[in-house]
Amino acid sequence: MNAQSLPGLEDVSWQRPSDRLWRLRVTEVASVAVPIGLLGGVAALVAGGLVVAGAVFGGVVVAAAFVLLMLRNRYKAWSYCERDDDLVVSRGVMFRRLSVVPYGRMQFVDVTAGPFERTFHLVTLRMHTAAAASDARIPGLEVEVATQLRDRLATLGEAMAAGL
Secondary structure, eight states: OOGGGSTTOSSSOOBOOOHHHHHHHHHHHHHHHHHHHHHHHHHHHHHHOHHHHHHHHHHHHHHHHHHHHHHHHHHHHOEEEEOSSEEEEEEOSSSOEEEEEEGGGEEEEEEEOOHHHHHTTEEEEEEEESSTTOOEEEEEEEHHHHHHHHHHHHHHHHHHHHTO
């Protein structure tokens, strides 16, 4: 399912997370893979020799490359668009998911940032509705973009809820 090919979504302007989100993901993988590769390689060198150390280090590199490939696909799959009555969030690689959140159903908009996200000046915006299964979130937004989007969503949510 391509979100842009769905009826009513052909001519909307799709927004994407910041490119900094991809750099954040690379940093996360490197911060785990490099120490594991070095420690595993040194331990294998001591225990089994140069060939075993090379195999261990090579295995870590291949695993990290595979994880980066998966994360790159996930990063490219995220997009969102604002329409007159709702916000549409598209995500997923193997299983595509399209969430449509009506502004009038939003109860609150949450903006969070973990330690890695703060380092890259990024936040995740999450919309909460009365439905327990709603999981409309947009990761990797720059702080300014998320603040403006949060304010727009809150204003639209209040206006639409008042019209119910």
